[in-house]
Amino acid sequence: MLPKSEFSKNVLTVMTGTGMAQAITILCSPILTRIFTPEEFGVFYLFSALADILVIFATGRYELAILIPEDKKEAANTFWGAGFLATIFSILLFIFIYFFNVNIGFWLREPKISVWLYLLPPFILIRGWMVSFHYWHNRHKRFKIITGSKIAESSTNVGSRIGLGILNFGTGGLVIGTLLGRLATLLTYWFYFIKNDQKDFPKPKKTAIQKQLQHFKNFPKNMVPAGFFNASSTQLPNILINIFYTATVVGHYGFMNRIVRTPLSVIGRSFEEVFKQKASEELQQIGHCKNIFYTTLKRLFGIAVIPFLVFYFAAPTVFEFVFGQKWLVAGEYAQIFTIPLFLNFIASSLSSIFYLKEKTQIFSRLSFLQLSLVIFAFFLSQQYNLEAKMLIYLLAGAYTISYALMIFLLVKIVEE
DSSP states (O other): OOOHHHHHHHHHHHHHHHHHHHHHHHHHHHHHHHHSOHHHHHHHHHHHHHHHHHHHHHSTTGGGGGGSOSSHHHHHHHHHHHHHHHHHHHHHHHHHHHHHHHHHHHHTTOGGGGGGGGGHHHHHHHHHHHHHHHHHHHHTTOHHHHHHHHHHHHHHHHHHHHHHHHTTOTHHHHHHHHHHHHHHHHHHHHHHHHHHTTTTSOOOOHHHHHHHHHHTTHIIIIIHHHHHHHHHHHHHHHHHHHHHSOHHHHHHHHHHHHHHHHHHHHHHHHHHHHHHHHHHHHHHHHSOOHHHHHHHHHHHHHHHHHHHHHHHHHHHHHHHHHHOGGGHHHHHHHHHTHHHHHHHHHHHHHTTHHHHTTOHHHHHHHHHHHHHHHHHHHHHHHHTTOOHHHHHHHHHHHHHHHHHHHHHHHHHHHHO
16 A cells, blocks of 8 residues: 555645646636637637537546456557447537537537638547547556646646637637647646556557457446536536527636636545545555545645635635626626535545446436436526526536535445
8 A cells, every 4th residue: 555645645746747837827817818819719628628628528437447457458459449449429510510510500609600610520520539548547556647747738728828818819818728738738748658668568458458448348338428427517518508598608718617627626636536546545454535525525625615605705706806807797697606626626636446346336416316306496596587597506506416425325335
């Protein structure tokens, strides 16, 4: 077993690098909000919603299984399988968009997005290989490489957005900047892989890859639906708000989510990266991961309580002062979302338990419930012709219920 000091050291390593990466994004956000309008952000968040939902299908979620095999060759073949599936999916997606991009813009009631849909396939391709490399490096405790890649992504993303924004690229500046940021991450992972793993890394063989894909067939069977439900419950509001309200409302809602979750992820993802590696190791060595689970749970709760209380009262004022008066509404949305964001911060950092203990079916059902609650919130808003702010209250309630239930189920699974 790893000593606790090493766990803390790894968390600090990831947190420091991630903090630097996120600091770049946060510090430059006031510049971006003065270059791009809420409507332009709204169209971008619509694009991001589609990308985040589609990428779930691209890899079949096999990248999650890279952590599980004890044998390195089996893990490597799982890696190849996830990457090749992402490549095939991206090619098929390009063909579909080539014929239906205008129709998609009409269906989404946002014709401005049609031209940018052609960037979805390369976005999915890069993201698919990126997450596969991510889990491979996580398996080998390469936390410095993981955090370094995040700094490269943030720097490239923000720099590209500012430059393209000044050149009046509009929504395209946000989309292209994000694509270049993801590419920077992939290249960082790839260069380190070539330098350290290429010599003894097994070449892709069809039969070996098929064997691993068959062995972990429950991942596409359960984790793809679960991932789809989970991603849809998070991203579907951006799509539906655009359809039932306006792109400006999407901009406020999407920006609120991005700007608040960014600092949260500095701590949350740092714990998640180290927790899932340590939990995987404990499960292999002693058959359970209760120690690391409860230690992490207590730390997350202790870290988050006071900052969230302060945030509840300060959010509208902070948003207006930092990002400009036109973003006050986003601050009000953030205030409404304080409780679900707090619960999500804790639950998401520990959610790897679902696949590490192969309880993917439970996660799938829970994600479906969350998506159902989100859709029900939209149903009520349209049924009673509610204004946008009331919809935000309903969405906050839906997420609060689902995240609280997730924490409860995680505890039950760990205790089994």
